[in-house]
Amino acid sequence: MSSSGDPTEQSAPVVRPEVWETYGPADLSAVPVFAGGFINFGYWKAVDLERPLSQGDRIRSEQDLYRHVLDAAAPGGGRAVEVGCGLGLGCALALEEYGPSVITGVDIHPQQLQRAREANSSLLEAQPARLRFVLGAAEDLPLGDAEFDCLYSVEAAQHFPDLPAFAREAARVLRPGGLVAVTSFFTVGGALEPAERLAGLLDSFASGLDIARPVSRLEEALAEAGFADVRVASIGPQVWPGWDRWLSRLWAPGTWPRNFLAAWEQQILDYYVVTATRP
Template sequence: MLSSGDPTEQSAPVVRPEVWETYGPADLSAVPVFAGGFINFGYWKAVDLERSLSQADRIRSERDLYRHVLDAAAPEGGRAVEIGCGLGLGCALALEEYGPTAITGVDIHPHQLQRARKANSALLEAQPHRLRFVLGAAEDLPLGDGEFDCLYSVEAAQHFPDLSAFAREAARVLRPGGRVAVTSFFTVGGAPEPARRLAGLLDSFASGLDIARPVSRLADALTEAGFADVRTVSIGPQVWPGWDRWLSRLWAPGTWPRNFLAAWEQQILDYYLVTASLP
């Protein structure tokens, strides 16, 4: 039977200082731009960007990004694991709408797991056999071999220090035929000096919180780890304009968060969905 787990019972993974500070006591999910407790830029395809945006629009965009990834991961009837689960609201959405047998949420930050257990306390109590939260790094998952039918990650891979190690761990914990679906932002192939240019535009890259790498780095890592049918699809048109419209409520043009749209328009950065299957 799955349980909620206790991070104090596991060896603590090493957390990069930038990640520790950003997702620590300050609670990034409480920042107004991340309405509703999700921490992602959103998938805005179903939102009318020509009118004034509401908090309900913002929350829908965040939930729809999860739905877009979960559609690709196909967790129905299987055991699923989310890497970088944050407050676990995506795990709860998957349980409610996609019918997996069970979901494990993994996060590297103990404070995030504390919040996840609090935010999902009713669900953990009502369905302890279907949901648990575990402390662990994407590159060294505290999970069993072949334990899962699908693995997904929503806007966390930009923080992973070692994509190759993540891909190997994904292959290890998935059963044959398992699916992986990852969405995040990566540099555009062929963009000149992307790391330097992004550091000049965006504080999150300058600080080292976000790591500048081409999406091909993840695709190649998945292939090398034994995955097949590796696909990368840009979903930037459904992410960046809506994210910028939402940011414009709080940030003036030319301030660094508004430069995400600029980085996309300059073809330095894009948002991708990466999928693969394990033979």
Template structure:
């Protein structure tokens, strides 16, 4: 778990849900990862840093822009304009709000497996929910069992959550079920590099999030193949590592010294064990 001395305590813990892996329950519930300063703004992602000048000292505004830009990169691919969209692993729902305000979908539903995240999403977006109750909603559900009807959505997107999904084939089947014919999917997350030797063991040695079981070490082909088997067409995986890892490490350098485990994300990428991908697909 990424935490530091300036992080605040999370809310009182609910009883753990046996359907949620313990590391996920703790990190996104009692520990409240969104409150850790490294995730400035509450988006809980590593950021897409292409538009940020990494040659100068980084500000909190730069950090928030990187998090928003990762959402924009995914939403550009998902294209929710005018349609019904669902975000899987919505966290505080700030990406749902960004989608609603900048991309003009008819409706956005945020889904998250953790009840405390849904509570926080409703609190963080209270004004928007009150102003647009017919266009924004949040509901609890797992990626492998989405609480939605068949063909309910025109697009499905997910930002930095799939590294936690325990069953990628089940997620792919659910995505196919809830998307209408012609519906689009866009998933951004980090996966092991194809052909990397002993990636799970090496990542567990480098990164606490893998050693604890929070993140799951799998090649991106596990997702692309699952999408193909679920009936998706035009399945593609594109590395966006150059736009993620250097900027993320520059931001981490404000809080952690070289050699501390959070700084090893960059090392894992440089050693070609781990990379960040945008996966896109279309339901025929």
């Protein structure tokens, strides 16, 4: 959006049909595999994968993925924004454990925002000045220029149709010295025909819900948007084996959700944390 526009007057964003269905009527947050409502694959480093997994282990993995990203985003004491906030449980975790002065959750789906307000109703009532949820697209954030000290996003970038536009918006809404931290799954650099191979393995890529792009696309977009110290780190070993162990409770080998691990083992797909600083 333009820097001179009023963010409160922004029109409703266009939502891709696959995203609309998955996060609206289908309500992915209610699917048992996403126990706890965080809607991410989890960071399983602190979970013992050699014993039977509990729902508590699953929720811990989802929370720990947020903690891993928030450690990089360093929101303590500043103004933070989460892009693709879903049910807003990560915003609540950030408020409780990292102490930002204010946190804004942005999501493109109006039904998700309604669920976020319901899930966090007590927190919104108790601390209305510290938490808000707003409707907006990653590529056209309904936020003011230089409004935030950090911007983070947890397992949402695989849905963003335009990574360069997202990077430009991140640069616009961050103050000088502000940090961005994004975690999601991307294709591995040098993989042959990754989009076709992923579509053959995983229904979420075949349907267009997830978009196959190399992590270098985001890295380059951030650099082109003016960010400095752009860093990319794989956390695949802490994500894929635990995610597959959890999936094994609900899906048999050979079913498409179990192919996430296969895609990683075949070096087509990996999970990354990408960080950068706005000079």
